[in-house]
Amino acid sequence: AQTVTQSQPEMSVQEAETVTLSCTYDTSESDYYLFWYKQPPSRQMILVIRQEAYKQQNATENRFSVNFQKAAKSFSLKISDSQLGDAAMYFCAYRSSGYGNEKLTFGTGTRLTIIP
Amino acid sequence: DAGVIQSPRHEVTEMGQEVTLRCKPISGHDYLFWYRQTMMRGLELLIYFNNNVPIDDSGMPEDRFSAKMPNASFSTLKIQPSEPRDSAVYFCASSLRGGRARSGEQFFGPGTRLTVL
Numbered sequence: 001a002q003t004v005t006q007s008q009p010e011m012s013v014q015e016a017e018t019v020t021l022s023c024t025y026d027t028s029e030s031d032y033y034l035f036w037y038k039q040p041p042s043r044q045m046i047l048v049i050r051q052e053a054y055k056q057q058n059a060t061e062n063r064f065s066v067n068f069q070k071a072a073k074s075f076s077l078k079i080s081d082s083q084l085g086d087a088a089m090y091f092c093a094y095r096s097s098g099y100g101n102e103k104l105t106f107g108t109g110t111r112l113t114i115i116p
Numbered sequence: 117d118a119g120v121i122q123s124p125r126h127e128v129t130e131m132g133q134e135v136t137l138r139c140k141p142i143s144g145h146d147y148l149f150w151y152r153q154t155m156m157r158g159l160e161l162l163i164y165f166n167n168n169v170p171i172d173d174s175g176m177p178e179d180r181f182s183a184k185m186p187n188a189s190f191s192t193l194k195i196q197p198s199e200p201r202d203s204a205v206y207f208c209a210s211s212l213r214g215g216r217a218r219s220g221e222q223f224f225g226p227g228t229r230l231t232v233l
Binding site: 033035047050091095102103104108109 | 147159211222226227
């Protein structure tokens with residue numbers, strides 16, 4: 001079974017600075033998807049960014065980018081120019097690409113605080 | 117699109133009472149998921165449906181929990197009888213089928229915060 005590990009329960013960053021959240025996973029599969037979800041105090045789960053394992057290029061969405069290291073099974077999230085609205089819990093998640101494997105496996109989350 | 121809709125947003129009930137949580141998935145999505153989130157256990161998948169059929173209910177904690185999906189636009193999660201340890205935030209999510217070239221990302225509803233006294 002796949003596992004997802006987020007080793008940083010809490011992180012903080014000064015507004016406008018850059019922060020990196022870590023995520024590692026364990027799988028024997030070669031094809032899969034990885035996601036970062038954001039959960040602000042409103043508790044709504046919002047998809048931030050996705051990465052296909054078969055793509056070597058790291059995904060980018062505006063100020064959010066990932067560093068995907070397939071061999072190391074690492075999938076970190078970099079937030080540039082941090083804003084107060086980025087304060088939230090961030091969850092890393094894994095999904096197999098196989099048909100019928102629709103489950104997401106979530107990490108335990110990292111709480112990000114933005115310091116004004 | 118209105119996104120995934122859940123009701124109620126908040127529910128406070130007394131131990132032993134029946135609780136019904138409701139979910140309307142995004143139109144056209146063929147998968148529906150029920151999750152429970154607590155501080156102690158994090159985000160847990162309870163059950164998921166494909167085309168209204170339950171596929172995996174291994175996460176349902178016990179017989180007090182049941183879920184149905186009578187049609188493509190509606191699902192319920194019922195707890196009977198409820199207990200204080202059922203207090204949590206319950207999320208519903210929906211997705212299109214994933215595969216080699218489609219990520220199958222899940223879209224979450226706003227959640228229902230359940231408090232059982």
